[in-house]
Amino acid sequence: MSIDKRKNIKSKQDNIAQDIALKIQHELYQPGNFLPSEYQLCDLYGSSRETVRKALKQLTELGLIQKIRGKGSLVLDIQRFSFPISGITSFQELNKTLNMNATTDVLRKKRDVIPSDLAKGHVDSDRTALHIERLRKIENLPVVLDEDYLLDPPIAEVPDEAAAGSLYAYFENDLGLKISYATKEITVEPVSKRIASLLALGDSNLAVVVRSMTYLADTMPFQLTASYHRPDRFKFVDFARRRKISFK
Amino acid sequence: MSIDKRKNIKSKQDNIAQDIALKIQHELYQPGNFLPSEYQLCDLYGSSRETVRKALKQLTELGLIQKIRGKGSLVLDIQRFSFPISGITSFQELNKTLNMNATTDVLRKKRDVIPSDLAKGHVDSDRTALHIERLRKIENLPVVLDEDYLLDPPIAEVPDEAAAGSLYAYFENDLGLKISYATKEITVEPVSKRIASLLALGDSNLAVVVRSMTYLADTMPFQLTASYHRPDRFKFVDFARRRKISFK
DNA sequence: AAGTGGTCTAGACCACCAG
DNA sequence: TGGTGGTCTAGACCACTTA
Numbered sequence: 001m002s003i004d005k006r007k008n009i010k011s012k013q014d015n016i017a018q019d020i021a022l023k024i025q026h027e028l029y030q031p032g033n034f035l036p037s038e039y040q041l042c043d044l045y046g047s048s049r050e051t052v053r054k055a056l057k058q059l060t061e062l063g064l065i066q067k068i069r070g071k072g073s074l075v076l077d078i079q080r081f082s083f084p085i086s087g088i089t090s091f092q093e094l095n096k097t098l099n100m101n102a103t104t105d106v107l108r109k110k111r112d113v114i115p116s117d118l119a120k121g122h123v124d125s126d127r128t129a130l131h132i133e134r135l136r137k138i139e140n141l142p143v144v145l146d147e148d149y150l151l152d153p154p155i156a157e158v159p160d161e162a163a164a165g166s167l168y169a170y171f172e173n174d175l176g177l178k179i180s181y182a183t184k185e186i187t188v189e190p191v192s193k194r195i196a197s198l199l200a201l202g203d204s205n206l207a208v209v210v211r212s213m214t215y216l217a218d219t220m221p222f223q224l225t226a227s228y229h230r231p232d233r234f235k236f237v238d239f240a241r242r243r244k245i246s247f248k
Numbered sequence: 249m250s251i252d253k254r255k256n257i258k259s260k261q262d263n264i265a266q267d268i269a270l271k272i273q274h275e276l277y278q279p280g281n282f283l284p285s286e287y288q289l290c291d292l293y294g295s296s297r298e299t300v301r302k303a304l305k306q307l308t309e310l311g312l313i314q315k316i317r318g319k320g321s322l323v324l325d326i327q328r329f330s331f332p333i334s335g336i337t338s339f340q341e342l343n344k345t346l347n348m349n350a351t352t353d354v355l356r357k358k359r360d361v362i363p364s365d366l367a368k369g370h371v372d373s374d375r376t377a378l379h380i381e382r383l384r385k386i387e388n389l390p391v392v393l394d395e396d397y398l399l400d401p402p403i404a405e406v407p408d409e410a411a412a413g414s415l416y417a418y419f420e421n422d423l424g425l426k427i428s429y430a431t432k433e434i435t436v437e438p439v440s441k442r443i444a445s446l447l448a449l450g451d452s453n454l455a456v457v458v459r460s461m462t463y464l465a466d467t468m469p470f471q472l473t474a475s476y477h478r479p480d481r482f483k484f485v486d487f488a489r490r491r492k493i494s495f496k
Numbered sequence: 497a498a499g500t501g502g503t504c505t506a507g508a509c510c511a512c513c514a515g
Numbered sequence: 516t517g518g519t520g521g522t523c524t525a526g527a528c529c530a531c532t533t534a
Contacts, residue, residue, distance in 0.1 A: 021493045048505045069520050070513035184486040188479035231436035238432040245269045296524045317501050318532035
């Protein structure tokens, strides 16, 4: 009996959220206007109000709408600026959404020891992992160097096409992994001569380093990444909401 | 009749979320262990299951817990690393939570024209605003230069104590403003001689620039900020969840 | 089989905004 | 006053884990 990969059955609230998001993206609902009221959306999608509200909550978190009591759900005007980049999004996904016309050179795909600066505090540091090194170029100029370390359970091997294309698509669609959350840390650091030359940094040796650890839904870590960005091409865009929880 | 400032009546779900968050912070619930089941939490807080679930949703978004179907809500172990910094958090709030022992010099507090790089696309660029310039130091070394521009409706004036302390506490507690969301953009750029010398950058002139626009719950923008960080002291920590909504 | 979380429902009551 | 969103409830059924 083979492994069940049907999985991606979306819930009603997810479908509603997706549908409204697309309508916003294609400007069927326009910034500055209100969405249909929650009760109207109930009729439209044949669902209860709580379900509609859970869908709207997703759009609120994404920054697509702002709910205003007594008035309605206002479509916001934020996604113009290079779209929601926070969250967990792979380079290839960005490439598609933003039409960046980027290319990827796979420089390495071998088992290696995980560097201590990445393993630190997350994973046994003498553990080996599948190391994939990829140089991303836009208009043929180097922009990002990605160093990925994929942990063996759950990832034993990666086909060349996946390395050159989208790792995430391979993990989610082919392996059936459920990518759930990540921690991310952005710093600016001097880098090795090798990295500096790959990124064509010139006399400077400063790069923006994004280190991240990505986890599956069962909390198993599966990917450690260090991305080295040319400072002059780096841009991190974020949408954030004020939290209600405080720590004292 | 004076303006009503009672407002901050927290909902039941917020109180439950806050209570559990504190218990996690103080290790009454420990990383690697499960929270009481949702039904037990219903009993504990005398509420319905959906309400408990909305509280747990908040903790999930914050990265404090991970829910695992059939098993329970697992307490995560992430907040060790300098705590959730994404979201909208003021420097003073961070200072308190992290015990950074930081000081603030208020260098300027006057009405000024909003610089075009900040106003760009968000606000009429010839509009004036209350400009507050503050240099943040840790261990008496300059770390961040904050340039805040506060829009007049809704902010007419700011007392000196608020500028030296927490603007957000003043806005929320004294003015009763509801701070809701923000867009944020992180880049690395060469900066003016003046800023370079204030941050004691030495021969380099590169700083990490965080530009943000903050909005109230009614979508009125009220704060434009450019923060200039010493690259060697800059660190942005983020927790992110994979989004279910995709854009095609 | 019993216990867990995931989803959806129909209804209720409240707070805010508009005319 | 009627329409909007904000919150809470009690119950139902499903999917998954563990024993």
